[in-house]
Amino acid sequence: MSIDMSVSPAPLLPPQLMQTEALLTMRGLSRTYGAVRALRNVDVTVYPGEVMGVVGESGSGKSTLLRMMNLEDTPDRGDYRLRLRDRDDGNLFELGRYQRRMLCAHHIGIVYQNPHLGLLMRHSSSGNVAERLLIAGERSFDVLRSKARDALDASEFPLDRMDSRPAELSGGMQQRVQLAKAIALEPALLLLDEPTTGLDVSVQALVLDTLKRLQRDRQITMVLVSHDLGVIRTMADRVLVMRHGEVVEQGLADQVFQDPQHPYTQQLVHAKL
Amino acid sequence: METTEPLLRVQGLGKTFRMYHLDSMLHAFEGISFDLHAGEFLLLKGRNGAGKSTLLRTLWRSYLPVEGHIWYRSQLGMIDLARAADVDIALLRRQEIGFVTQFLTARPRVAAQDIVAEPLRLAGHAPEEALDQARHWLGEFGVRPELWRAYPSTFSGGEQQKVNLARALILPQRLLLLDEPTASLDAGARAALVRRLADLKASGVAIIGVFHHPGDVAELIDREIDLATRAIADDSERIDHVAL
Numbered sequence: 001m002s003i004d005m006s007v008s009p010a011p012l013l014p015p016q017l018m019q020t021e022a023l024l025t026m027r028g029l030s031r032t033y034g035a036v037r038a039l040r041n042v043d044v045t046v047y048p049g050e051v052m053g054v055v056g057e058s059g060s061g062k063s064t065l066l067r068m069m070n071l072e073d074t075p076d077r078g079d080y081r082l083r084l085r086d087r088d089d090g091n092l093f094e095l096g097r098y099q100r101r102m103l104c105a106h107h108i109g110i111v112y113q114n115p116h117l118g119l120l121m122r123h124s125s126s127g128n129v130a131e132r133l134l135i136a137g138e139r140s141f142d143v144l145r146s147k148a149r150d151a152l153d154a155s156e157f158p159l160d161r162m163d164s165r166p167a168e169l170s171g172g173m174q175q176r177v178q179l180a181k182a183i184a185l186e187p188a189l190l191l192l193d194e195p196t197t198g199l200d201v202s203v204q205a206l207v208l209d210t211l212k213r214l215q216r217d218r219q220i221t222m223v224l225v226s227h228d229l230g231v232i233r234t235m236a237d238r239v240l241v242m243r244h245g246e247v248v249e250q251g252l253a254d255q256v257f258q259d260p261q262h263p264y265t266q267q268l269v270h271a272k273l
Numbered sequence: 274m275e276t277t278e279p280l281l282r283v284q285g286l287g288k289t290f291r292m293y294h295l296d297s298m299l300h301a302f303e304g305i306s307f308d309l310h311a312g313e314f315l316l317l318k319g320r321n322g323a324g325k326s327t328l329l330r331t332l333w334r335s336y337l338p339v340e341g342h343i344w345y346r347s348q349l350g351m352i353d354l355a356r357a358a359d360v361d362i363a364l365l366r367r368q369e370i371g372f373v374t375q376f377l378t379a380r381p382r383v384a385a386q387d388i389v390a391e392p393l394r395l396a397g398h399a400p401e402e403a404l405d406q407a408r409h410w411l412g413e414f415g416v417r418p419e420l421w422r423a424y425p426s427t428f429s430g431g432e433q434q435k436v437n438l439a440r441a442l443i444l445p446q447r448l449l450l451l452d453e454p455t456a457s458l459d460a461g462a463r464a465a466l467v468r469r470l471a472d473l474k475a476s477g478v479a480i481i482g483v484f485h486h487p488g489d490v491a492e493l494i495d496r497e498i499d500l501a502t503r504a505i506a507d508d509s510e511r512i513d514h515v516a517l
Contacts, residue, residue, distance in 0.1 A: 007289040007298060009337035015358040017349040017365070047360055209382055216391070238359055252334065252359045259336040263293035270294065 053236030109182025319500030
């Protein structure tokens with residue numbers, strides 16, 4: 001049977017009912033590393049309280065995109081805005097290094113797949129969390145300790161281990177320390193880069209459950225990158241599917257999984273389920 | 274009722290799945306048109322595979338229609354669900370449109386009463402009040418009090434379904450989509466479900482449902498669509514259908 005273009009759904013309309021403005025808006029992001037096109041004209045919009053999932057295989061550009069959101073890297077072209085209370089920073093890619101660092105410390109939290117990227121392995125767990133508070137200007141020891149304790153508790157980290165060094169902890173516990181550090185300053189945006197990849201399945205479920213709880217209780221806006229469709233399915237409200245640096249499909253999570261439109265997404269979904 | 278504007282106006286709705294790996298199309302339905310007013314109950318009929326669940330999921334937008342319109346009169350304005358932005362659909366799912374399936378997505382370490390209370394919590398109700406209502410509905414559907422604080426992931430299918438229904442129906446929506454909600458329910462829970470649906474209908478909730486045994490809800494049905502023939506039966510013809 002030949003492919004008939006008339007059976008494609010019509011393009012969706014711009015939001016009409018949604019009164020809230022987007023928290024995160026990225027437009028036209030492109031980035032090449034040497035001969036590799038890591039990102040190609042990528043647009044992303046994330047609304048307050050949403051969990052946006054980003055899926056794709058390695059090399060699809062999904063981790064590059066997350067690093068851009070965390071201002072660790074800048075694109076060749078593109079615009080990035082966060083709508084934060086009482087401030088307009090314009091295109092965040094044009095901020096100076098110090099401003100960028102302060103903006104990240106106060107408003108963006110990140111959890112990496114590899115805890116070595118996010119943690120000082122020889123400092124105590126509470127010290128790792130307190131470090132984030134120190135960067136933000138907190139100096140009182142008592143406040144540092146109690147805030148670190150609260151963040152660890154919210155991440156469901158066992159408080160009797162808060163003086164242990166991450167190097168002595170299991171993978172799941174290390175991720176909880178990263179999470180505590182990421183949420184200690186109640187960021188507007190929480191970035192999660194394969195946060196449960198490499199953990200045992202049972203530990204993975206518990207970490208995801210913690211993330212769900214945090215999301216429910218605090219309505220933190222999250223961008224979650226994972227190659228694991230099960231993780232995305234559990235967590236995400238909406239999904240971006242990336243391939244070769246491009247967004248090939250985006251939609252409500254249930255729609256992307258149950259009625260994928262792009263050949264690549266169909267292949268991904270069928271391969272995994 | 275005919276003089277008021279419909280809550281939902283479906284026009285020429287069609288769904289076809291394109292399956293690239295098979296280089297083929299799967300045709301589900303086409304040319305579906307109907308109006309639904311507040312407080313009306315529409316039954317979707319048809320043999321297995323006729324597309325009843327597919328139509329429900331298209332209205333819910335898990336499936337993207339390939340033709341037609343789904344005009345919905347939201348409290349925030351008129352919108353075509355067939356083409357509305359994903360975030361608008363997500364908003365309506367939180368505030369106005371409910372979907373009840375026969376499956377509960379139990380989450381680890383969340384108690385039955387918290388799962389049921391969650392829609393109220395998200396809608397801004399106080400924690401204690403939300404829990405009180407949750408316990409009330411768990412009781413109505415026949416979940417024993419000693420299970421209210423347990424994790425439903427370990428419950429039997431029937432008990433999970435009761436939790437699922439209590440959760441899905443705790444917060445009145447304006448439009449409710451039901452996909453075989455009575456499957457795997459015992460008689461008591463089925464009766465509780467029918468009572469709750471009657472109350473919701475009386476309060477103006479519009480309902481579209483697929484039922485394995487439509488006799489359960491016979492008294493609530495205003496109209497039927499038979500997806501096999503695509504004929505819409507009006508109220509006077511209904512009696513014949515249901516009597517079978």
